[in-house]
Amino acid sequence: MIQVGTNLDITDNSGARVVKCVKVLDKTKQSIGYTGTLCIVSVKSLIRKQKSKVKKGHLYKAVVCETKKMGGRADGSQMSCSRNTAVLLSPQQTPLGSRIQGITPYELRMKKHTKLLSLSLANV
Amino acid sequence: MRLEKCWFCSSTIYPGHGICFVRNDSKVFRFCRSKCHKNFKMKRNPRKVKWTRAYRVLHGKDASSDSVFQFERRRNRPERYNRHTAQSTLRAMKRVEDVRVRRAERLQLKRLSSKEHGRRHADKYELEQQLHLVRAVAPIPKENVENPRGSEQLKVAVSSSQQDRQASYA
Numbered sequence: 001m002i003q004v005g006t007n008l009d010i011t012d013n014s015g016a017r018v019v020k021c022v023k024v025l026d027k028t029k030q031s032i033g034y035t036g037t038l039c040i041v042s043v044k045s046l047i048r049k050q051k052s053k054v055k056k057g058h059l060y061k062a063v064v065c066e067t068k069k070m071g072g073r074a075d076g077s078q079m080s081c082s083r084n085t086a087v088l089l090s091p092q093q094t095p096l097g098s099r100i101q102g103i104t105p106y107e108l109r110m111k112k113h114t115k116l117l118s119l120s121l122a123n124v
Numbered sequence: 125m126r127l128e129k130c131w132f133c134s135s136t137i138y139p140g141h142g143i144c145f146v147r148n149d150s151k152v153f154r155f156c157r158s159k160c161h162k163n164f165k166m167k168r169n170p171r172k173v174k175w176t177r178a179y180r181v182l183h184g185k186d187a188s189s190d191s192v193f194q195f196e197r198r199r200n201r202p203e204r205y206n207r208h209t210a211q212s213t214l215r216a217m218k219r220v221e222d223v224r225v226r227r228a229e230r231l232q233l234k235r236l237s238s239k240e241h242g243r244r245h246a247d248k249y250e251l252e253q254q255l256h257l258v259r260a261v262a263p264i265p266k267e268n269v270e271n272p273r274g275s276e277q278l279k280v281a282v283s284s285s286q287q288d289r290q291a292s293y294a
Contacts, residue, residue, distance in 0.1 A: 066146060070143070075139050075140045076139075076140035076141070077139075077140055077141060077142050077143065077144060078142075078143045078144065079143070079144040079145070079146070080143070080144075080145055080146075081145070081146040081147075082145075082146065082147050082148045083148055101150075102150050103146055103150050103152065121150055122150060122152065124144060124146060124152055
């Protein structure tokens with residue numbers, strides 16, 4: 001359950017370490033993000049300053065990959081993770097990083113983020 | 125369709141069942157039901173819990189190193205589709221399952237045979253040592269059956285004839 005103010009770990013190599021959710025881009029009233037939801041995030045901390053593609057304090061689009069909250073899936077099973085993670089995107093919704101050090105859920109395929117699925121370690 | 129194995133009890137997870145948990149280091153744990161998920165959350169070791177497959181294999185209750193298990197293994201390399209291969213695989217699956225069942229039965233019988241020997245030994249000992257508990261049953265005399273007042277009947281002398289006895293009662 002990602003909402004405004006939630007801190008998320010970044011699993012790609014764009015350079016950001018932790019981001020904070022500023023807005024959940026969905027059309028529901030509750031505006032709570034699950035796996036595969038688009039968010040606008042502000043970068044809180046960086047992994048390394050010199051080679052980073054992103055800047056601290058700037059706003060980016062991001063897609064949620066893992067959530068601590070157990071969520072139902074399309075096939076009826078359930079999934080939960082031990083942390084909240086996201087992957088940064090450009091304004092055109094293409095990935096900023098070139099590698100993802102974490103899992104990507106298959107919900108991303110339904111949202112047509114197929115590029116992310118090919119970059120990740122494992123698709124769950 | 126991919127059938128996964130439960131991390132805790134090693135049973136098959138069919139699509140739409142169970143819970144998947146992803147740890148910090150991206151390791152994926154799949155559980156067939158909430159029972160296995162709860163046991164995982166309690167940090168129980170599946171090798172020490174009696175109903176799991178890991179325990180049974182470790183303690184010689186089930187076969188572990190059998191060639192039939194080599195067929196059912198996760199292969200990360202995708203096979204190129206071939207019609208003949210698919211058909212022969214489907215045929216082989218039935219055959220492998222038959223062999224697996226037969227070998228499991230044989231192991232079961234082998235495990236039971238040692239128990240059977242012990243049971244027979246115990247029965248024999250009981251029969252030899254505790255025979256006095258069994259009361260011998262004498263055959264019931266014919267006269268007793270005919271007459272409901274059996275106790276009086278028994279006092280009659282054996283040498284007397286049937287007619288004499290009937291006369292005395294009348």
